[in-house]
Amino acid sequence: MxxxxxxxxxxxxxxxxxxxxxxxxxxxxxxxxxxxxxxxxxxxxxxxxxxxxxxxxxxxxxxxxxxxxxxxxxxxxxxxxxxxxxxxxxxxxTSDFTWFHLDIHTSVPEILLTNGNRTVTSQLSEDRVILGSTGLSRGVHYWEFTVDRCDPGGQPAFGIARYDCNKEIMLGELCN
Missing domain, CATH: 2.60.40.10 (Immunoglobulins)
Incomplete structure (x- = not known):
């Protein structure tokens, strides 16, 4: 039994x-x-x-x-x-906070990541997207960016996006 x-x-x-x-x-x-x-x-x-x-x-x-x-x-x-x-x-x-790093697997090959995935270098004139290593789902989050150099025609933009966003256009831009 x-x-x-x-x-x-x-x-x-x-x-x-x-x-x-x-x-x-x-x-x-x-x-x-x-x-x-x-x-x-x-x-x-x-x-x-x-x-x-x-x-x-x-x-x-x-x-x-x-x-x-x-x-x-x-x-x-x-x-x-x-x-x-x-x-x-x-x-x-769970932890009170996290350190975000950029995830090279979410970007195009023309974007170079160095310094532990914390420094971005790109010669592209087109808009491209690279995502962070950690997703957010709720709560208040703060982050800081430092731009060391930017060519006169460069327009770096930072924002929040879904993982499945179009990485070939600027965040927030709609496709036709």
């Missing part, structure tokens, strides 16, 4: 939060066979839990979370006899 598993337990010392990414690690608390786990996370603002992982692994990394947010997590185990109760909840806080 099969028994439903006992609730898993988070390995607190192995659960980490870095920037807007959290990694959760747990383990079974009994020798009863387990077929899979379900990990749930709230929205970072005390809202409802949602499933973020379902599988056999005892570790999960969740990316793209909100900055300056406290996330609650819980996990339960499943087998043929049923499912466990939820584990004790664990809370992890």
């Amino acid at each position: 099969f028994l439903a598993p006992a609730p898993p337990a988070f390995l607190i010392e192995e659960c980490i939060s870095e920037r807007n990414v959290i990694t959760l690690v747990w383990q079974p608390t009994s020798s009863i066979p387990i077929d899979r786990y379900t990990l749930e996370l709230d929205d970072g603002a005390g809202g409802n839990f949602r499933k973020v992982y379902r599988g056999v692994e005892t570790m999960c990394t969740v990316e793209g979370l909100h900055f300056r947010s406290v996330y609650r997590a819980r996990v339960k185990a499943h087998n043929q006899a049923g499912e466990s109760q939820y584990s004790e909840r664990i809370c992890l806080q």
Whole structure:
């Protein structure tokens, strides 16, 4: 006769939060066979839990979370006899802020990035777009730019864009 598993337990010392990414690690608390786990996370603002992982692994990394947010997590185990109760909840806080770097993979080859992807050099006269390394979804964000040199005809522009924006035209310009 099969028994439903006992609730898993988070390995607190192995659960980490870095920037807007959290990694959760747990383990079974009994020798009863387990077929899979379900990990749930709230929205970072005390809202409802949602499933973020379902599988056999005892570790999960969740990316793209909100900055300056406290996330609650819980996990339960499943087998043929049923499912466990939820584990004790664990809370992890994401970073208050992040450092943005430019992402060369979001630009055209004619734009040269140096200095740890913090310096841009371009000889193009056409408008081009390069995106940052971190997406924003809510909150108040500040950033600073320094223009060391700009040719008389140059018109550097800075703004916020979606990842899927057209990188061949100036931000905010509409295509015909």
